[in-house]
Amino acid sequence: MKTITIIDTFGFFFRSYFALPPLRNSEGFPTGLLTGFANLVDSLHREHRTDYLVFALDTKGKTFRNDIYPEYKANRDPAPEDLVKQLPIAIEWIEQMGFANLSREGYEADDVITTVTKFAKAQGLKVRIISHDKDLYQMIEDGKVEMYDWVKGGIVNEQSCIDKFAVHPRDFINFQAILGDSSDNVPGVKGIGKVGASKLINIYHTLEAIYEDIENCGTPRIQKLLLESKELAFMSRDLVTMRTDVFADMDVESFVFEDKNYLSCLLDEFEQYEMKQALRRAKVGMEGLDCEREYVPSVKAISKSTLSFEAITLDSKEKLASIISTLHKDTLVAFDTETTGLDTKVAQMVGFSFCLDKTKAYYVPIGHHYLGVEAQVSLEDALKAIKVLMHCQVIGQNLKFDFSLLVNQYGLTPPLPYGDTMILAWLSNPSRKVGLDTLAQQYFKYKMKPFKEMVKKGDDFSTVAITDATFYAGEDAWMTFMLYGAIKKHMDLSSLSHLLKEAKEVEYPFMQVLLRMERLGIKIDPSKLITLQKTLSEDLLVLTQEIYTLSGREFNIKSPKQLGEVLFGHLGLKGGKKTKTGYSTNESVLQTLTDAHEVIPKILEYRSFQKILSTYVEPLLKLSKVDKDSRIYTHFGQTGTATGRLSSRDPNLQNIPVRSALGRSVREAFIAKEGYVLVSIDYSQIELRLLAHFSQDEALLDAFNQHIDIHLATSTILFGEEDAQAKRSFAKSINFGLLYGMGAKKAL
Amino acid sequence: MGWEQKKLSEELGISSKEAKAIIINYFASFPTVKSFLEGIQERVKIDGYVETILKRRRIFDYESANGMQKAGFLRESVNTVFQGSAADLIKLSMNEIDRVIHKEKLEAFMLLQIHDELIFEIKEADAEALSRRFASIMEKVLVLDVPLECSVSIGKSWGELK
Numbered sequence: 038m039k040t041i042t043i044i045d046t047f048g049f050f051f052r053s054y055f056a057l058p059p060l061r062n063s064e065g066f067p068t069g070l071l072t073g074f075a076n077l078v079d080s081l082h083r084e085h086r087t088d089y090l091v092f093a094l095d096t097k098g099k100t101f102r103n104d105i106y107p108e109y110k111a112n113r114d115p116a117p118e119d120l121v122k123q124l125p126i127a128i129e130w131i132e133q134m135g136f137a138n139l140s141r142e143g144y145e146a147d148d149v150i151t152t153v154t155k156f157a158k159a160q161g162l163k164v165r166i167i168s169h170d171k172d173l174y175q176m177i178e179d180g181k182v183e184m185y186d187w188v189k190g191g192i193v194n195e196q197s198c199i200d201k202f203a204v205h206p207r208d209f210i211n212f213q214a215i216l217g218d219s220s221d222n223v224p225g226v227k228g229i230g231k232v233g234a235s236k237l238i239n240i241y242h243t244l245e246a247i248y249e250d251i252e253n254c255g256t257p258r259i260q261k262l263l264l265e266s267k268e269l270a271f272m273s274r275d276l277v278t279m280r281t282d283v284f285a286d287m288d289v290e291s292f293v294f295e296d297k298n299y300l301s302c303l304l305d306e307f308e309q310y311e312m313k314q315a316l317r318r319a320k321v322g323m324e325g326l327d328c329e330r331e332y333v334p335s336v337k338a339i340s341k342s343t344l345s346f347e348a349i350t351l352d353s354k355e356k357l358a359s360i361i362s363t364l365h366k367d368t369l370v371a372f373d374t375e376t377t378g379l380d381t382k383v384a385q386m387v388g389f390s391f392c393l394d395k396t397k398a399y400y401v402p403i404g405h406h407y408l409g410v411e412a413q414v415s416l417e418d419a420l421k422a423i424k425v426l427m428h429c430q431v432i433g434q435n436l437k438f439d440f441s442l443l444v445n446q447y448g449l450t451p452p453l454p455y456g457d458t459m460i461l462a463w464l465s466n467p468s469r470k471v472g473l474d475t476l477a478q479q480y481f482k483y484k485m486k487p488f489k490e491m492v493k494k495g496d497d498f499s500t501v502a503i504t505d506a507t508f509y510a511g512e513d514a515w516m517t518f519m520l521y522g523a524i525k526k527h528m529d530l531s532s533l534s535h536l537l538k539e540a541k542e543v544e545y546p547f548m549q550v551l552l553r554m555e556r557l558g559i560k561i562d563p564s565k566l567i568t569l570q571k572t573l574s575e576d577l578l579v580l581t582q583e584i585y586t587l588s589g590r591e592f593n594i595k596s597p598k599q600l601g602e603v604l605f606g607h608l609g610l611k612g613g614k615k616t617k618t619g620y621s622t623n624e625s626v627l628q629t630l631t632d633a634h635e636v637i638p639k640i641l642e643y644r645s646f647q648k649i650l651s652t653y654v655e656p657l658l659k660l661s662k663v664d665k666d667s668r669i670y671t672h673f674g675q676t677g678t679a680t681g682r683l684s685s686r687d688p689n690l691q692n693i694p695v696r697s698a699l700g701r702s703v704r705e706a707f708i709a710k711e712g713y714v715l716v717s718i719d720y721s722q723i724e725l726r727l728l729a730h731f732s733q734d735e736a737l738l739d740a741f742n743q744h745i746d747i748h749l750a751t752s753t754i755l756f757g758e759e760d761a762q763a764k765r766s767f768a769k770s771i772n773f774g775l776l777y778g779m780g781a782k783k784a785l
Numbered sequence: 786m787g788w789e790q791k792k793l794s795e796e797l798g799i800s801s802k803e804a805k806a807i808i809i810n811y812f813a814s815f816p817t818v819k820s821f822l823e824g825i826q827e828r829v830k831i832d833g834y835v836e837t838i839l840k841r842r843r844i845f846d847y848e849s850a851n852g853m854q855k856a857g858f859l860r861e862s863v864n865t866v867f868q869g870s871a872a873d874l875i876k877l878s879m880n881e882i883d884r885v886i887h888k889e890k891l892e893a894f895m896l897l898q899i900h901d902e903l904i905f906e907i908k909e910a911d912a913e914a915l916s917r918r919f920a921s922i923m924e925k926v927l928v929l930d931v932p933l934e935c936s937v938s939i940g941k942s943w944g945e946l947k
Binding site: 058059464466467468533535536539543546547549550553554557558559560562671673679680681682683685690691701702703704705706707708709710712713714715716717718719720721722723724726727728729730731732733734735736737738741742744751754755766767770771774775 | 796797807811814815821822843845847848870872883898899902904906916923932935936937
């Protein structure tokens with residue numbers, strides 16, 4: 038007996054989409070559904086032999102069922118974006134492999150399946166329907182028609198239908214007519230559930246029989262329900278009854294499934310989407326290719342990038358003007374500056390580059406200094422050109438730096454960025470590196486010229502020959518231009534378009550806020566730091582002597598190696614862990630030894646004093662001295678963490694210890710300017726509030742909404758009214774600890 | 786749960802057994818919290834990412850991670866939902882406060898952000914009123930199902946705050 042396999046196509050795609058991991062290719066395009074599809078075709082060859090194959094599809098728009106009942110399937114959620122993207126590709130692949138792809142306007146795939154089943158049965162074929170949809174159970178007939186649940190991997194026959202619903206497939210439509218179906222919005226008889234419906238059906242089998250004998254039909258309540266929904270019941274049956282007349286006639290021979298490797302038709306596609314397993318399977322039996330198309334391995338896969346651009350020097354006012362005059366406010370301009378350093382408070386612009394299309398980039402030299410330097414553009418003319426540029430759609434890589442230079446050194450007011458590739462790359466995947474070199478490699482397999490090759494150690498960019506600088510700077514602007522398009526495309530493909538909006542509405546304005554904060558800095562009272570430096574140094578001297586005395590030896594306390602030898606060798610303390618470089622003397626090791634020897638607490642104290650002195654007091658003092666207002670300026674990193682938290686560096690002002698007295702004394706050196714005060718505004722328990730909001734836990738919601746002490750409330754719940762106050766700190770620890778990692782010491 | 790247990794016992798100086806009992810009791814008392822936190826971790830396995838309140842994503846390559854990395858991912862995924870969403874909220878607040886300061890040319894400067902906290906330099910005479918106003922912007926920046934609350938502290942030096 039020959040077999041025909043009919044695929045409930047969308048049903049299969051949905052099912053495999055949700056069953057498989059969220060695979061993506063390197064461009065971020067989702068490939069889970071496509072992979073599932075390739076697996077299906079492959080297994081039809083190997084495990085689930087079939088003689089004929091048909092794909093049944095739904096069509097867009099309304100079907101005859103909406104004429105019966107306008108609300109039919111009205112409350113469906115939209116399909117996930119990733120799924121929708123892969124659907125048209127998979128459907129195209131069905132055709133590319135030469136399979137029958139049946140659908141008809143006004144009908145659902147289920148009707149197509151039923152019609153095909155009717156014809157197939159008439160020709161004596163065994164029918165296997167790949168679907169898990171119970172709407173098709175009505176067709177099950179042992180020995181003739183069975184269903185197959187692909188994901189669960191099981192045959193659905195008469196017995197499985199009876200096991201699941203307690204009714205026989207031949208009674209299924211009458212059963213569904215009473216039960217209804219909320220996912221398809223089939224009303225059924227309100228108030229009667231699965232058990233009630235199956236009981237009725239197993240006695241009466243049809244709606245007609247039920248209503249003929251309605252006065253004997255179940256309890257008075259059931260009778261009432263049935264009578265109230267009589268019309269809806271009959272209508273529901275019309276909705277769930279599959280049609281067998283979608284096609285008037287059908288030639289099964291056109292559905293023949295041959296013994297050949299259909300996947301070989303999709304070699305290019307599998308390569309494009311980087312589906313390695315499918316590619317391997319497609320290549321099986323490549324000698325006699327089973328597809329008309331010739332397969333040529335694509336160049337992309339083997340060779341490295343062949344991308345290139347033309348670097349053009351604009352070294353006169355006229356040349357610069359000839360390009361600048363072509364710009365208008367809708368021109369997309371990738372912009373980058375070259376400077377004498379990374380601190381925009383002191384750095385000078387050496388030149389700037391920009392790029393308007395994928396083929397060339399311009400460099401404008403301004404401040405190169407070397408013997409025999411060629412023609413350059415005056416700073417005045419350069420700034421005029423930059424002002425025009427700033428009215429275009431400016432994109433860049435880390436524009437905060439370039440903009441900060443333009444404000445600090447030249448008093449320009451830069452616009453909101455139109456796009457920043459660093460921020461977009463970070464939003465796409467906040468755990469990955471977002472430097473230009475890395476991104477160029479990642480998106481284009483392109484290797485950027487390293488800065489180190491351009492500038493000798495100790496020199497700055499102004500010593501670089503203008504021709505070399507033109508390539509280097511032009512490459513930056515050009516690559517930024519290229520990346521902007523590529524990352525945006527990547528975001529669209531990986532269903533991240535909403536983050537383009539987030540970038541525009543939140544991140545780019547935030548960049549300007551950070552820029553302002555970095556410019557403002559914060560005032561330091563150097564005298565306080567000097568005093569602190571003095572006391573700490575004196576304390577350290579005293580501690581040093583004490584440590585020498587207690588350990589009976591003079592050694593360099595700052596050297597972990599020497600310290601390890603003294604503690605575990607000389608003093609013979611237990612619990613030393615040997616590492617490659619000697620004994621480990623990190624804080625947690627020393628903490629466990631506090632009671633072992635009286636020198637240990639002194640060493641811990643020495644360490645903490647030394648740390649405050651060298652990480653905060655001395656560097657802050659040095660920084661405050663170079664500024665005329667004694668202000669120090671931190672640099673905020675917008676893309677520095679995977680969670681989205683801001684980072685701060687040079688100096689890091691986010692990690693000065695809060696709770697220790699020493700930390701406080703450092704903070705006392707940060708003051709307000711004359712006539713001003715410092716103000717701190719702090720979100721209280723924000724993570725716990727977010728937990729309440731996200732989890733919708735009643736107890737947490739209530740506590741916050743009634744402004745109750747959340748830790749006490751937790752403690753009461755955990756330990757009871759009497760112990761609540763005493764064990765509040767336990768509750769606090771667990772509240773914070775379990776939610777965002779016990780590492781959050783700050784909260785404790 | 787072993788990891789939390791260890792940390793909690795260290796932090797509170799109680800035995801690991803006691804810590805375990807507290808954690809079990811906590812999750813029994815807050816079943817919704819438990820299922821929510823587990824839900825986040827389930828999503829990581831299925832979707833390979835978690836999202837913050839502004840729908841920023843953190844991607845975890847769960848499929849190709851080893852056992853230790855997987856455990857780390859589960860912890861970081863929970864952490865990211867809360868820390869990342871908190872970062873979103875304060876970011877929105879900073880944008881809004883900055884806008885107000887500039888629009889109204891206020892004698893106030895936003896200087897630092899330390900995660901959930903903002904430090905301003907404000908003209909002494911305006912300090913009370915403006916800090917209340919900024920706090921109120923922060924509390925209303927997004928409407929959640931619980932109120933957001935801020936504490937305000939004013940001083941001559943950072944050391945005097947709070």
